[in-house]
Amino acid sequence: MHTPGIGARRSRRGGSLLLAAALLSAPTCTASDRADETGSTMAPEARTYLLSALDTMEWHALVRDEVDWPKLRRNPLGRAEGASGPADPHEAIEQAPGELGDGHSTFLTPEEAARAEDETPDGQVLPQARRLPGRLGHLTLPPIGSDTAAGPYLRAARAAVREVDRAGACGWVVELRTSTDGAMWTRSPPPPRSSATGEVGAFVEADGTRTP
Numbered sequence: 788m789h790t791p792g793i794g795a796r797r798s799r800r801g802g803s804l805l806l807a808a809a810l811l812s813a814p815t816c817t818a819s820d821r822a823d824e825t826g827s828t829m830a831p832e833a834r835t836y837l838l839s840a841l842d843t844m845e846w847h848a849l850v851r852d853e854v855d856w857p858k859l860r861r862n863p864l865g866r867a868e869g870a871s872g873p874a875d876p877h878e879a880i881e882q883a884p885g886e887l888g889d890g891h892s893t894f895l896t897p898e899e900a901a902r903a904e905d906e907t908p909d910g911q912v913l914p915q916a917r918r919l920p921g922r923l924g925h926l927t928l929p930p931i932g933s934d935t936a937a938g939p940y941l942r943a944a945r946a947a948v949r950e951v952d953r954a955g956a957c958g959w960v961v962e963l964r965t966s967t968d969g970a971m972w973t974r975s976p977p978p979p980r981s982s983a984t985g986e987v988g989a990f991v992e993a994d995g996t997r998t999p
Contacts, residue, residue, distance in 0.1 A: 827864070827868065828868050828869050829869065829871075829876075830870060830871045832873055833871060833872055833876055834870075836873040837863060837864065837867050837870070837876040837879065840863075840876075840880045840883070840894070841863065841883065844859075844887070847993060848887055848889070848892065848993060849991070849992070850887055850888065850889050850993075851993050852993075854887060854888075859886050859887075862879075862882070862883070862886065863876070863879040863882065864879075866878070866879035866882070867880075874896075877894075880894050881894045911932050911933075911936040911939065911940065912929040912930075913929070913940060913943035913944075914926060914927060914928050914929065914940065914943050914947055915947055916944075916947035916948055918951050918954050918955075918956055919960065922955055922957045922958070923956060923958050923959065923960055924951040924956035924959045924960070925951075925959070925960045926944070926960070927965070928944065928961065928962065928966050929965050929966060930967050986999045987999075
């Protein structure tokens, strides 16, 4: 049997924590959770949903070791008092990722998650490149609207770079000031064609696992 819960995924749109409502088995509540529930006016279904979200945050947040979790849990639990169903705590959950203080984590309702998955590349602003004085190339990387736009976005970026490369660019300025989405997977460069070695960057999980 499945009950409404919360799923965490690290999407192509970044390494940040994204909480998306899904149908998952609800995790078992901890002793501290049960203590939080004493005297609660929330319906059991709503309380299970909210605690699932908070558990997911605590398990997956990159800054989890820096967070006062008892305090962070108290705030949404208080805001959700009187909730009668899984959808009622949404507003309380939406505020919780911001209290992590990592600047990226967010929560999507089922409707918002569905829209994010169904978005099309229509209207997506594509990367552009031009040559600057001094044999420098200038590449502008705008925000990526959705995962479905990643393919056209990447092809446009590569084509733009090739064109300016052929014009004699020997270095690049990469413009990221308008890129507010954090889609690192799409923008990760392929392995270098030269014999250069070393790690340019990495994705780091909360447990310290590094993926170059």
